Amino acid sequence: MDFEFGVISADEHDRIGALHEPLAEAVRRLIEASIHSGADAETIMAARQTIDEVTEMLERTPTDRPRVLRHEETGLPVVWRNPAVGRHNPLAPPMNTHHEEGRVWTEFTLGPVYEGPPGLVHGGICALLLDQLLGEVATRQLSKPKFTGTITLKYLRGTPLGPLRGEAWVEGHEGFKTYARGFLSDTQGATVEAEGVFIMPAWARDVTE
Template identity: 50%
Template sequence: MPGYTHVEGLRSADVQRLRSTYEPLAESVRALIDATIRSEADAAEVAAAKAEIDSATARLRAKQIDGAFGVRFTSDGDRMPWGNPAIGIRNPIAPPLVIVKHPSGVVSTDFHLGAAYEGPPGQVHGGIVAMVLDHLLGEVAANDPDSPRFTGTLTIRYLRATPLGDLHAEGQITRTDGIKAYAAGHLSDSEGVTAEAEGVFILPRWARG
Protein backbone atom coordinates (compact mmCIF):
# COMPACT_ATOMS: atom_id res chain seq x y z
CA MET A 1 0.00 0.00 0.00
CA PRO A 2 1.79 3.19 -1.14
CA GLY A 3 2.16 5.63 1.76
CA TYR A 4 0.89 3.06 4.28
CA THR A 5 3.46 1.82 6.78
CA HIS A 6 3.18 -0.96 9.34
CA VAL A 7 5.35 -0.03 12.32
CA GLU A 8 6.55 -3.20 14.02
CA GLY A 9 6.71 -3.16 17.80
CA LEU A 10 4.47 -0.10 18.13
CA ARG A 11 1.56 -0.96 20.44
CA SER A 12 -1.62 0.82 21.52
CA ALA A 13 0.09 2.06 24.68
CA ASP A 14 2.84 3.59 22.53
CA VAL A 15 0.23 5.29 20.37
CA GLN A 16 -1.35 6.88 23.43
CA ARG A 17 2.04 8.08 24.61
CA LEU A 18 2.84 9.60 21.22
CA ARG A 19 -0.61 11.12 21.03
CA SER A 20 -0.22 12.76 24.44
CA THR A 21 3.09 14.24 23.24
CA TYR A 22 2.17 15.54 19.79
CA GLU A 23 -1.56 16.31 19.94
CA PRO A 24 -1.12 19.19 22.43
CA LEU A 25 1.65 20.60 20.21
CA ALA A 26 -0.71 20.67 17.21
CA GLU A 27 -3.41 22.27 19.36
CA SER A 28 -1.00 25.01 20.40
CA VAL A 29 0.05 25.66 16.79
CA ARG A 30 -3.63 25.66 15.77
CA ALA A 31 -4.22 28.38 18.35
CA LEU A 32 -1.13 30.19 17.04
CA ILE A 33 -2.56 30.17 13.51
CA ASP A 34 -5.79 31.74 14.77
CA ALA A 35 -3.87 34.30 16.82
CA THR A 36 -1.66 35.17 13.84
CA ILE A 37 -4.71 35.94 11.71
CA ARG A 38 -6.53 38.01 14.33
CA SER A 39 -3.69 39.69 16.24
CA GLU A 40 -3.40 43.48 16.37
CA ALA A 41 -0.15 43.46 18.36
CA ASP A 42 2.35 46.21 17.55
CA ALA A 43 5.43 45.70 15.37
CA ALA A 44 7.79 45.09 18.29
CA GLU A 45 5.54 42.38 19.76
CA VAL A 46 5.12 40.74 16.36
CA ALA A 47 8.90 40.73 15.83
CA ALA A 48 9.49 39.18 19.27
CA ALA A 49 6.81 36.54 18.64
CA LYS A 50 8.34 35.73 15.24
CA ALA A 51 11.78 35.19 16.81
CA GLU A 52 10.27 32.82 19.37
CA ILE A 53 8.36 30.93 16.69
CA ASP A 54 11.47 30.65 14.50
CA SER A 55 13.41 29.29 17.49
CA ALA A 56 10.70 26.71 18.24
CA THR A 57 10.61 25.70 14.57
CA ALA A 58 14.37 25.14 14.58
CA ARG A 59 14.06 22.89 17.65
CA LEU A 60 11.40 20.77 15.95
CA ARG A 61 13.40 20.64 12.70
CA ALA A 62 16.41 19.21 14.53
CA LYS A 63 14.93 15.71 14.26
CA GLN A 64 12.23 14.90 11.72
CA ILE A 65 11.17 12.37 9.11
CA ASP A 66 11.79 12.76 5.39
CA GLY A 67 8.71 13.60 3.34
CA ALA A 68 5.10 13.32 4.43
CA PHE A 69 3.74 11.46 7.46
CA GLY A 70 1.60 8.98 5.49
CA VAL A 71 -0.64 6.51 7.32
CA ARG A 72 0.96 4.24 9.88
CA PHE A 73 -0.41 1.00 11.31
CA THR A 74 0.75 -0.37 14.65
CA SER A 75 1.32 -3.99 15.62
CA ASP A 76 -2.16 -3.92 17.18
CA GLY A 77 -3.78 -2.66 13.98
CA ASP A 78 -4.28 0.94 15.11
CA ARG A 79 -4.40 3.39 12.20
CA MET A 80 -2.48 6.66 12.49
CA PRO A 81 -3.34 9.14 9.71
CA TRP A 82 -1.95 11.92 11.89
CA GLY A 83 -0.76 14.21 9.09
CA ASN A 84 -4.17 14.31 7.36
CA PRO A 85 -5.51 17.89 6.82
CA ALA A 86 -9.04 16.86 7.81
CA ILE A 87 -8.52 14.51 10.78
CA GLY A 88 -4.79 14.59 11.54
CA ILE A 89 -4.15 15.17 15.23
CA ARG A 90 -0.59 16.29 14.40
CA ASN A 91 -1.72 18.65 11.64
CA PRO A 92 -2.49 22.17 12.92
CA ILE A 93 -4.47 23.04 9.78
CA ALA A 94 -6.92 20.19 10.49
CA PRO A 95 -10.01 21.23 12.54
CA PRO A 96 -9.54 18.24 13.35
CA LEU A 97 -12.65 16.26 12.46
CA VAL A 98 -13.61 13.45 14.85
CA ILE A 99 -15.50 10.86 12.82
CA VAL A 100 -18.29 8.89 14.53
CA LYS A 101 -19.56 5.70 12.88
CA HIS A 102 -23.14 4.84 13.84
CA PRO A 103 -24.72 1.34 13.81
CA SER A 104 -27.13 2.55 11.12
CA GLY A 105 -24.21 2.99 8.71
CA VAL A 106 -24.25 6.78 8.94
CA VAL A 107 -21.00 8.57 9.75
CA SER A 108 -21.04 12.02 11.31
CA THR A 109 -18.81 14.69 12.77
CA ASP A 110 -19.37 17.78 14.89
CA PHE A 111 -16.63 20.39 14.62
CA HIS A 112 -15.73 24.07 14.81
CA LEU A 113 -14.24 26.20 12.04
CA GLY A 114 -12.71 29.54 12.98
CA ALA A 115 -10.79 32.34 11.30
CA ALA A 116 -8.31 30.04 9.55
CA TYR A 117 -11.09 28.63 7.35
CA GLU A 118 -12.69 31.88 6.20
CA GLY A 119 -13.52 32.55 2.54
CA PRO A 120 -16.17 35.26 2.20
CA PRO A 121 -16.26 37.45 5.34
CA GLY A 122 -17.61 35.41 8.23
CA GLN A 123 -18.20 32.37 6.02
CA VAL A 124 -16.37 29.10 5.46
CA HIS A 125 -14.29 28.89 2.26
CA GLY A 126 -16.06 26.68 -0.28
CA GLY A 127 -12.96 24.54 -0.69
CA ILE A 128 -13.00 23.73 3.02
CA VAL A 129 -16.67 22.70 2.78
CA ALA A 130 -15.67 20.39 -0.07
CA MET A 131 -12.75 18.95 1.90
CA VAL A 132 -14.96 18.14 4.90
CA LEU A 133 -17.60 16.43 2.76
CA ASP A 134 -14.99 14.63 0.64
CA HIS A 135 -13.29 13.23 3.72
CA LEU A 136 -16.53 12.28 5.44
CA LEU A 137 -17.90 10.43 2.41
CA GLY A 138 -14.52 8.78 1.88
CA GLU A 139 -14.64 7.49 5.45
CA VAL A 140 -18.07 5.91 4.99
CA ALA A 141 -17.08 4.45 1.61
CA ALA A 142 -13.90 2.87 3.00
CA ASN A 143 -15.42 0.69 5.71
CA ASP A 144 -12.30 -1.51 5.71
CA PRO A 145 -9.09 0.43 6.50
CA ASP A 146 -7.06 -2.15 4.59
CA SER A 147 -9.19 -1.55 1.49
CA PRO A 148 -9.61 2.22 1.16
CA ARG A 149 -11.68 3.77 -1.60
CA PHE A 150 -10.43 7.00 -3.14
CA THR A 151 -12.52 9.80 -4.59
CA GLY A 152 -13.45 9.24 -8.23
CA THR A 153 -15.96 12.07 -8.55
CA LEU A 154 -17.42 14.48 -6.02
CA THR A 155 -20.35 16.80 -6.66
CA ILE A 156 -21.08 19.60 -4.19
CA ARG A 157 -24.28 21.67 -4.13
CA TYR A 158 -23.82 24.85 -2.13
CA LEU A 159 -27.31 25.72 -0.91
CA ARG A 160 -26.20 28.81 0.99
CA ALA A 161 -23.10 30.20 2.66
CA THR A 162 -21.77 28.20 5.60
CA PRO A 163 -21.04 30.46 8.58
CA LEU A 164 -17.90 30.05 10.65
CA GLY A 165 -18.53 28.38 13.99
CA ASP A 166 -20.00 25.09 15.18
CA LEU A 167 -21.00 22.75 12.35
CA HIS A 168 -22.23 19.21 11.73
CA ALA A 169 -21.75 16.87 8.77
CA GLU A 170 -23.00 13.38 8.04
CA GLY A 171 -23.06 10.88 5.20
CA GLN A 172 -23.81 7.31 4.20
CA ILE A 173 -23.32 4.83 1.38
CA THR A 174 -26.25 4.83 -1.03
CA ARG A 175 -25.15 1.78 -3.05
CA THR A 176 -22.13 -0.26 -4.13
CA ASP A 177 -21.22 -1.62 -7.53
CA GLY A 178 -18.11 -3.80 -7.60
CA ILE A 179 -15.07 -1.66 -6.87
CA LYS A 180 -17.23 1.48 -6.60
CA ALA A 181 -19.15 2.84 -3.64
CA TYR A 182 -21.66 5.65 -4.00
CA ALA A 183 -22.14 7.96 -1.02
CA ALA A 184 -24.14 11.05 -0.16
CA GLY A 185 -24.07 13.51 2.70
CA HIS A 186 -24.51 17.08 3.84
CA LEU A 187 -23.05 19.80 6.02
CA SER A 188 -25.23 21.93 8.30
CA ASP A 189 -25.22 24.72 10.86
CA SER A 190 -27.75 25.37 13.61
CA GLU A 191 -30.30 26.58 11.04
CA GLY A 192 -30.11 23.61 8.68
CA VAL A 193 -28.26 22.22 5.68
CA THR A 194 -25.80 24.52 3.90
CA ALA A 195 -24.24 22.10 1.38
CA GLU A 196 -24.95 18.65 -0.03
CA ALA A 197 -22.57 16.19 -1.66
CA GLU A 198 -22.62 13.02 -3.73
CA GLY A 199 -19.54 11.04 -4.62
CA VAL A 200 -18.20 7.92 -6.25
CA PHE A 201 -15.32 6.24 -4.40
CA ILE A 202 -13.14 3.63 -6.07
CA LEU A 203 -10.99 0.82 -4.70
CA PRO A 204 -7.44 1.43 -6.04
CA ARG A 205 -5.74 -1.24 -8.18
CA TRP A 206 -3.17 -2.13 -5.52
CA ALA A 207 -5.96 -3.01 -3.04
CA ARG A 208 -8.00 -5.27 -5.34
CA GLY A 209 -6.16 -8.49 -4.51
Protein backbone atom coordinates (compact mmCIF):
# COMPACT_ATOMS: atom_id res chain seq x y z
CA MET A 1 0.00 0.00 0.00
CA ASP A 2 1.21 3.42 -0.91
CA PHE A 3 -0.30 6.47 0.79
CA GLU A 4 0.52 10.13 0.67
CA PHE A 5 0.93 11.70 4.08
CA GLY A 6 0.52 15.37 4.79
CA VAL A 7 -0.04 18.07 7.37
CA ILE A 8 -3.04 20.40 7.36
CA SER A 9 -3.12 23.85 8.97
CA ALA A 10 -5.82 24.74 11.50
CA ASP A 11 -7.27 27.34 9.10
CA GLU A 12 -7.45 24.97 6.15
CA HIS A 13 -8.93 22.29 8.42
CA ASP A 14 -11.68 24.67 9.52
CA ARG A 15 -12.29 25.99 5.99
CA ILE A 16 -12.83 22.50 4.59
CA GLY A 17 -14.92 21.49 7.61
CA ALA A 18 -17.25 24.45 7.07
CA LEU A 19 -17.91 23.17 3.54
CA HIS A 20 -18.00 19.42 4.08
CA GLU A 21 -19.76 19.08 7.45
CA PRO A 22 -23.01 20.65 6.21
CA LEU A 23 -22.70 18.60 2.98
CA ALA A 24 -22.47 15.39 5.03
CA GLU A 25 -25.45 16.55 7.15
CA ALA A 26 -27.49 17.11 3.98
CA VAL A 27 -26.59 13.62 2.73
CA ARG A 28 -27.57 12.13 6.15
CA ARG A 29 -31.02 13.74 5.85
CA LEU A 30 -31.31 12.39 2.28
CA ILE A 31 -30.41 8.86 3.45
CA GLU A 32 -33.18 8.97 6.06
CA ALA A 33 -35.70 10.47 3.62
CA SER A 34 -34.88 7.83 1.00
CA ILE A 35 -35.57 5.01 3.46
CA HIS A 36 -38.93 6.36 4.62
CA SER A 37 -40.27 7.68 1.36
CA GLY A 38 -43.53 6.45 -0.05
CA ALA A 39 -43.20 8.65 -3.15
CA ASP A 40 -44.51 7.34 -6.47
CA ALA A 41 -42.31 5.83 -9.20
CA GLU A 42 -42.08 9.07 -11.15
CA THR A 43 -40.87 11.06 -8.12
CA ILE A 44 -38.32 8.41 -7.13
CA MET A 45 -36.93 8.25 -10.64
CA ALA A 46 -36.64 12.04 -10.76
CA ALA A 47 -34.86 11.95 -7.36
CA ARG A 48 -32.38 9.35 -8.68
CA GLN A 49 -31.64 11.42 -11.74
CA THR A 50 -31.02 14.58 -9.71
CA ILE A 51 -28.84 12.66 -7.23
CA ASP A 52 -26.78 11.28 -10.15
CA GLU A 53 -26.29 14.84 -11.44
CA VAL A 54 -25.05 16.04 -8.03
CA THR A 55 -22.71 13.03 -7.84
CA GLU A 56 -21.21 13.90 -11.24
CA MET A 57 -20.86 17.54 -10.19
CA LEU A 58 -18.93 16.52 -7.05
CA GLU A 59 -16.82 13.94 -8.90
CA ARG A 60 -15.68 16.44 -11.53
CA THR A 61 -12.98 17.83 -9.20
CA PRO A 62 -11.53 15.09 -7.00
CA THR A 63 -9.69 16.24 -3.91
CA ASP A 64 -5.92 16.69 -4.28
CA ARG A 65 -5.33 16.51 -0.51
CA PRO A 66 -3.05 13.71 0.72
CA ARG A 67 -4.97 10.63 1.80
CA VAL A 68 -3.60 10.68 5.37
CA LEU A 69 -3.46 14.04 7.14
CA ARG A 70 -2.24 15.25 10.50
CA HIS A 71 -3.54 18.44 12.09
CA GLU A 72 -0.71 20.98 12.29
CA GLU A 73 -1.59 22.19 15.80
CA THR A 74 -2.72 19.04 17.59
CA GLY A 75 -0.47 16.62 15.66
CA LEU A 76 -3.39 14.18 15.64
CA PRO A 77 -4.62 12.32 12.56
CA VAL A 78 -7.59 13.93 10.81
CA VAL A 79 -10.56 11.52 10.97
CA TRP A 80 -12.96 13.34 8.66
CA ARG A 81 -13.91 10.22 6.76
CA ASN A 82 -14.06 7.71 9.61
CA PRO A 83 -17.37 5.75 9.45
CA ALA A 84 -17.98 6.15 13.23
CA VAL A 85 -16.75 9.66 14.07
CA GLY A 86 -16.07 11.25 10.67
CA ARG A 87 -17.92 14.57 10.37
CA HIS A 88 -17.52 14.42 6.57
CA ASN A 89 -18.74 10.82 6.29
CA PRO A 90 -22.54 10.58 5.99
CA LEU A 91 -22.38 7.00 7.35
CA ALA A 92 -21.15 8.23 10.75
CA PRO A 93 -23.81 9.46 13.24
CA PRO A 94 -21.19 11.10 13.84
CA MET A 95 -19.98 10.55 17.41
CA ASN A 96 -18.27 13.64 18.78
CA THR A 97 -15.68 12.26 21.21
CA HIS A 98 -14.32 14.12 24.24
CA HIS A 99 -10.96 13.03 25.60
CA GLU A 100 -9.78 13.28 29.18
CA GLU A 101 -6.75 11.54 30.68
CA GLY A 102 -7.16 7.82 29.86
CA ARG A 103 -10.88 8.26 29.19
CA VAL A 104 -13.23 9.17 26.34
CA TRP A 105 -16.94 10.02 26.38
CA THR A 106 -19.52 10.96 23.77
CA GLU A 107 -23.20 11.78 23.47
CA PHE A 108 -24.99 11.29 20.18
CA THR A 109 -28.33 10.32 18.67
CA LEU A 110 -29.09 7.34 16.45
CA GLY A 111 -32.03 7.44 14.03
CA PRO A 112 -33.84 4.71 12.09
CA VAL A 113 -31.06 4.17 9.54
CA TYR A 114 -29.17 2.37 12.34
CA GLU A 115 -32.11 0.15 13.30
CA GLY A 116 -31.83 -3.63 13.66
CA PRO A 117 -34.77 -5.14 15.60
CA PRO A 118 -37.83 -2.79 15.63
CA GLY A 119 -37.06 0.33 17.67
CA LEU A 120 -33.58 -0.90 18.62
CA VAL A 121 -30.10 -0.13 17.37
CA HIS A 122 -28.54 -2.91 15.24
CA GLY A 123 -26.19 -4.86 17.54
CA GLY A 124 -23.42 -4.53 14.98
CA ILE A 125 -23.74 -0.73 14.99
CA CYS A 126 -23.19 -0.83 18.78
CA ALA A 127 -20.07 -2.91 18.04
CA LEU A 128 -18.84 -0.40 15.45
CA LEU A 129 -19.21 2.54 17.84
CA LEU A 130 -17.64 0.73 20.82
CA ASP A 131 -14.71 -0.45 18.69
CA GLN A 132 -14.07 3.20 17.82
CA LEU A 133 -14.33 4.41 21.44
CA LEU A 134 -12.07 1.68 22.85
CA GLY A 135 -9.64 2.18 19.95
CA GLU A 136 -9.48 5.95 20.50
CA VAL A 137 -8.77 5.63 24.19
CA ALA A 138 -6.23 2.81 23.69
CA THR A 139 -4.30 4.81 21.09
CA ARG A 140 -4.51 8.10 22.99
CA GLN A 141 -6.76 9.68 20.37
CA LEU A 142 -5.06 7.77 17.53
CA SER A 143 -1.66 9.31 18.36
CA LYS A 144 -0.15 5.81 18.85
CA PRO A 145 -0.33 3.08 16.19
CA LYS A 146 -2.30 0.24 17.77
CA PHE A 147 -4.71 -2.20 16.21
CA THR A 148 -7.62 -4.07 17.74
CA GLY A 149 -6.45 -7.56 18.71
CA THR A 150 -9.73 -8.82 20.14
CA ILE A 151 -12.92 -7.15 21.26
CA THR A 152 -15.81 -8.73 23.16
CA LEU A 153 -19.26 -7.19 23.32
CA LYS A 154 -21.80 -8.17 25.94
CA TYR A 155 -25.37 -7.15 25.15
CA LEU A 156 -27.23 -6.51 28.42
CA ARG A 157 -30.50 -5.48 26.72
CA GLY A 158 -31.66 -3.80 23.51
CA THR A 159 -30.25 -0.32 22.86
CA PRO A 160 -33.14 2.00 21.93
CA LEU A 161 -32.88 4.39 18.99
CA GLY A 162 -32.56 7.99 20.20
CA PRO A 163 -30.08 9.81 22.45
CA LEU A 164 -27.23 7.64 23.74
CA ARG A 165 -23.99 7.98 25.64
CA GLY A 166 -20.73 6.09 25.24
CA GLU A 167 -17.69 5.86 27.47
CA ALA A 168 -14.39 4.01 27.35
CA TRP A 169 -11.24 3.94 29.43
CA VAL A 170 -7.87 2.22 29.61
CA GLU A 171 -7.73 -0.62 32.14
CA GLY A 172 -4.00 -1.22 31.88
CA HIS A 173 -0.96 -2.02 29.75
CA GLU A 174 1.11 -5.19 29.40
CA GLY A 175 4.09 -5.00 27.06
CA PHE A 176 2.79 -4.03 23.61
CA LYS A 177 -0.82 -4.63 24.68
CA THR A 178 -3.31 -2.10 26.00
CA TYR A 179 -6.53 -3.23 27.70
CA ALA A 180 -9.61 -1.03 27.36
CA ARG A 181 -13.24 -1.24 28.48
CA GLY A 182 -16.36 0.75 27.75
CA PHE A 183 -20.14 0.81 27.41
CA LEU A 184 -23.07 2.38 25.62
CA SER A 185 -25.98 3.59 27.75
CA ASP A 186 -29.41 5.19 27.55
CA THR A 187 -31.14 7.09 30.38
CA GLN A 188 -31.82 3.77 32.16
CA GLY A 189 -28.14 2.73 32.27
CA ALA A 190 -25.74 0.56 30.29
CA THR A 191 -27.07 -1.48 27.35
CA VAL A 192 -23.84 -2.93 25.89
CA GLU A 193 -20.45 -3.50 27.55
CA ALA A 194 -17.19 -3.96 25.67
CA GLU A 195 -13.65 -5.01 26.47
CA GLY A 196 -10.78 -5.08 24.05
CA VAL A 197 -7.08 -5.72 23.65
CA PHE A 198 -5.16 -3.32 21.40
CA ILE A 199 -1.72 -4.26 20.10
CA MET A 200 1.13 -2.13 18.83
CA PRO A 201 2.24 -3.59 15.47
CA ALA A 202 5.80 -4.92 15.20
CA TRP A 203 6.83 -2.17 12.74
CA ALA A 204 5.99 0.54 15.31
CA ARG A 205 7.66 -0.97 18.36
CA ASP A 206 11.10 0.54 17.89
CA VAL A 207 9.96 4.00 16.83
CA THR A 208 7.36 4.99 19.46
CA GLU A 209 7.09 5.16 23.25
